[in-house]
């Protein structure tokens with residue numbers, strides 16, 4: 305077996321060995337099989353038109369899931385090439401596996417291993433939460449492999465020299481951040497200069513991406529332009545920036561263990577916005593919210609860093625970061641129902657509207673009824689649950705990154721209170737947090753940021 309150079313050779317080999325041990329398929333299966341394991345740590349399914357299995361890969365004390373995927377194979381053979389994805393949709397390496405020769409091995413199917421004919425493949429649509437969870441696991445695995453602190457001190461002097469050369473670029477990123485997200489900019493002042501400028505660079509890329517579909521040139525935006533934006537992103541990650549703002553990001557992604565996947569996914573969110581103006585279910589909405597906001601959380605954690613005092617696993621922190629993005633986006637959607645309807649858009653899950661006895665017309669007519677109030681209560685409860693999950697992650701971040709995160713969490717969550725205070729009229733009234741309340745939230749956020757990481761807190765309460 306030869307493995308392309310992806311830095312994870314041993315893990316990949318282990319994954320394949322596990323696959324061979326655990327996931328034989330039936331030689332009697334009459335068509336290419338769709339395999340899924342239900343006996344792994346947490347059951348996992350392989351996606352539609354995907355042939356593969358998830359296997360556990362122990363890595364530095366933690367276990368993450370890798371998906372070993374193979375193309376359509378002649379019956380009883382592992383068809384080369386076979387790609388291995390680390391718990392997400394992004395291949396982390398390619399394996400060339402010699403065909404699993406001849407007739408299929410006469411091994412019994414393991415309990416929990418499900419083999420379904422490919423014709424049934426539509427039954428194997430992976431829920432959005434699962435798909436996103438796989439990305440989260442991948443990000444956490446990458447972080448575990450490369451600790452979330454700036455890289456080796458040996459390179460510090462050199463890196464500072466390069467960063468010095470990029471001073472103007474980072475300053476410009478700071479200015480943009482200050483212009484569009486004042487509170488957040490203020491809060492980043494508490495971070496170390498290195499983290500602060502990295503967060504600005506990421507923020508600016510997200511802002512520019514968002515403006516492609518929401519900004520002044522949005523009407524000229526096309527799928528082709530987004531494809532170009534994505535290849536420019538690849539250039540950024542390959543160290544070939546196009547302009548000074550790209551250069552700041554290029555430097556950032558080299559200095560911190562930031563992965564390209566969430567950036568790609570955000571562009572995918574913009575593609576959705578070009579083509580989609582209705583969401584049939586929360587599952588569809590969940591994916592959209594991940595694309596446009598959850599990704600920001602995943603991009604930020606490698607820069608913000610996890611507290612050295614944290615005993616939580618990396619996954620918890622990434623889940624919290626994802627949750628904050630989702631919570632913010634859901635809040636944004638609930639606040640902007642009227643505004644979106646005037647643009648012909650409904651982001652609320654249509655099946656849930658229907659269950660509440662509401663129709664699209666009710667949204668376009670914008671009447672606040674008891675049905676609407678009750679529907680909105682449910683939506684607000686769900687958004688708050690995501691904020692609560694975000695709190696768990698926020699506590700585990702590096703001390704100096706916690707305050708900006710708590711500030712944005714408390715401030716954005718208050719928008720939900722304001723929607724309630726407006727008696728759920730989000731058709732003609734825009735819920736906003738008055739300045740005085742914002743000012744109160746900032747010291748509150750600071751106080752929360754002083755809290756020790758949860759696991760440590762538990763220990764100190766025992767002593």
Ligand SMILES: CC(C)=CCC/C(C)=C/CC/C(C)=C/CC/C(C)=C/COP(=O)(O)OP(=O)(O)O
Pocket residue numbers: 596597598600601602604605621622624625626628629632633636694695697698701709712
């Ligand atoms: C919690 C942990 C562990 C880490 C934090 C990780 C982070 C920074 C998450 C933040 C995610 C985030 C800020 C997502 C953007 C969500 C969003 C809806 C932004 C709204 O942007 P605008 O459209 O400019 O907002 P306004 O319309 O309110 O001005």
